[in-house]
Amino acid sequence: METLPKRKLPxxxxxxxxxxxxxxxxxxxxxxxxxxxxxxxxxxxxIKEISExxxxxxERQAELREKFEAIxxxxxxxxxxxxxxxxxxxxxxxxLALMFQILKAREKLxxxxxxxxxxxxREVIAREEQEMNGSPEDED
Numbered sequence: 001m002e003t004l005p006k007r008k009l010p011x012x013x014x015x016x017x018x019x020x021x022x023x024x025x026x027x028x029x030x031x032x033x034x035x036x037x038x039x040x041x042x043x044x045x046x047i048k049e050i051s052e053x054x055x056x057x058x059e060r061q062a063e064l065r066e067k068f069e070a071i072x073x074x075x076x077x078x079x080x081x082x083x084x085x086x087x088x089x090x091x092x093x094x095x096l097a098l099m100f101q102i103l104k105a106r107e108k109l110x111x112x113x114x115x116x117x118x119x120x121x122r123e124v125i126a127r128e129e130q131e132m133n134g135s136p137e138d139e140d
Contacts, residue, residue: 091128095121 098121105114 091124094124098124 098117102114102117102121105111105117
C-alpha cells in the first residue's frame, strides 16, 4: 500500500482581526472608563470642597452682618449721646453767660438788671429740670 504523501494544509491564520480589535477596543474602553471615573472622583471631591467653602463663606457673611448691625446700633446710640451732650453744652453756655452778665450788672451796681437776669436764669434752670423729668408744662 502505497501511502500518499501527506498534503500539507495551509498554516492556520493568526487570530482573526475582529477578535484582536474587539479585545483592543474593550481594553481601550476600560482605560477610558477608569480615567473618566478618576476624573469624576476628582470632580466630586472638588464639588464637596467648594460646597464646604461656600458654607464657611455664608457663615462668615452672617457673622459680619451681625457685627455690622451691632455697630449700626452703637453708632445710633453714640449719635444720640453726642446730641444730648451738645444740648447740655449749649445749655451750660447759656447759664454761664447769664451768670457772667449777673456778675457784671452787680459790679456796675445795676441791681434791677441783675434781678431780671437772675429770674431768667431761674427760669432756664426750671425749664431744664422739667425737660429732664419729661413733663414740660408749655406743650400745646
